[in-house]
Amino acid sequence: MKKNWINLFVALLLFIPLRFLQVSIDYHRKLEDLETGLLLLPGQAAGSLVLSGFKGLAADLLWLNVEEYWHSGQHYKMLPLLEAVAWLQPTYITVWAVGGWHMAYNIYVQVGQNESKLSEELEKMKQSWSLQEKTKYRVLEEALAENKTILEQLDKKGKTDELVRDYLNRLENYEQKINLLAEEEKENKAIETVKSLLHIPRNKIYWYQQGVQFLKKGITYNPDKYDLYFELGWTYYHKGMDYPNAVKYLEKAIKHPHPDYVDDVLAHAYEKNGQIQKAIAQWEYLMEKAPSFRSIAERMIHDLKTKGKATP
């Protein structure tokens, strides 16, 4: 009883090794990527979970909200949530991959869904136009035709930086002309409809680029895994038809442990990028590495050597 103070003294002394141990643990947390940033989240429940140390659960709750918003078509609400989930668990690759895919593929398609409805409405309006109005509104018809061409080119020619600049310039040209017309005739429904139609390719380009940016951001958090390099390479290849960038990122993907289909896509990307010799070499490599790809690789090599083209 008399020596009770020793207990307290030893307890206080133990804080010294504890301090050193904490410094070492902090170092390990940084080294092993175990730290997480603090984020004030949308939604009370998620915020409270973060404060109590349940970040994974908070991320799951937000992820369920993302799913809900996706199914109810509320795409814009998905974005801050995707960012929040990614911030909470930046090494959770699925968030980046699915987020990028939602933007570059799903939302990209979704923003163009009212095109036919708007076009039909405009067609009805055009039928009631007088001859004088038809001459006056010729620029609307021209803009509409250009808009259709750009929408087709977006999916057929692709979305390289150069092409995107061209699309935007062409759209801007007509937007300026229409704005001048709109100043003369305020609250004209036909003009407003054409303006909405011109927004569609702009929106498509925006969402494609957002998807690409999101994936690039994901790569900065996960630079040592093939997954997001592949996702980005695939998005450039398939959605953007931007083959130089596709090759660039797929080449980065194969530097890390990866499944065989990554090599397959890279071979196709080489071909589309005009690097036929590299494409042949890639197929030959794949043939040796993965016997299941042998028959397709043989066919591709044969077609590339004889026709200079193998991918449809």
Add this chain to the structure above:
Amino acid sequence: MRKAWVIALNTFKESLRKRTLYIVLVFGLVVIGASKFFSFLTAQEELKMIQDVSFSAIEFFGALIAIFGALGAISSEIEKRTIYTLLSKPITRYHFVIGKFIGQILILLVNFILLCLFFIGLLLFKKFTPHIEIFKALFLIFAELLLISSITLALATFTSDAFNIIFSFFLYIVGHLTSYGRQLMERTENIILKGLGDMLYTIVPNYENFAIRDKVVVGVPVSWQYVGKTFSYGVIYIAIAILIAIYYFQKREV
């Protein structure tokens, strides 16, 4: 040590008679089981959800058991006046505190094993073989629960139950925020504030050290070295808490 063991066994048997612990345990099992209902997601997402919900349930309900178990361990003996009978025997207060803590370890261990078995069973049911990282995360959760229990026990020797429960939960939240506090303190140039922050960072238990589950779920490997150091941190902090508990309990008039 035999005396402490007798008290530990007695504490354990007594806690088995308490209904609250069973209710908490059942809730924990229900929550873990509920994670199975995410089947509308892709297989990979579902697996992540099951792991997140299960880890969180094991920790949260484990923390409830740790706090409520340790809370009544000393005060109930005083209230029921059974402590007089105990201390009149050749049992020192030191044995009493150690015995109570070992008893809490046994309670936590049994509950923890049950929750873990249910969780592992769920993973196996989903045809997912649990890897070593999952066991590392579970091991550190258990170490965290022991630390929470020891701190509540230490507080129980010199505070009221009401204060103890509020303070334990407060400490649980603050303990998960200390790393963020340090990040903020690193940005300050005021030396006094920095020193104060450093001191608080050492004194307040850093529960965030034990939280590797969020990383394990997304496939971030955690070294054994980290697990070992964090476990050592837990052991030292538990020793501090128990020594403080002994100090105050020796001083306390019962």
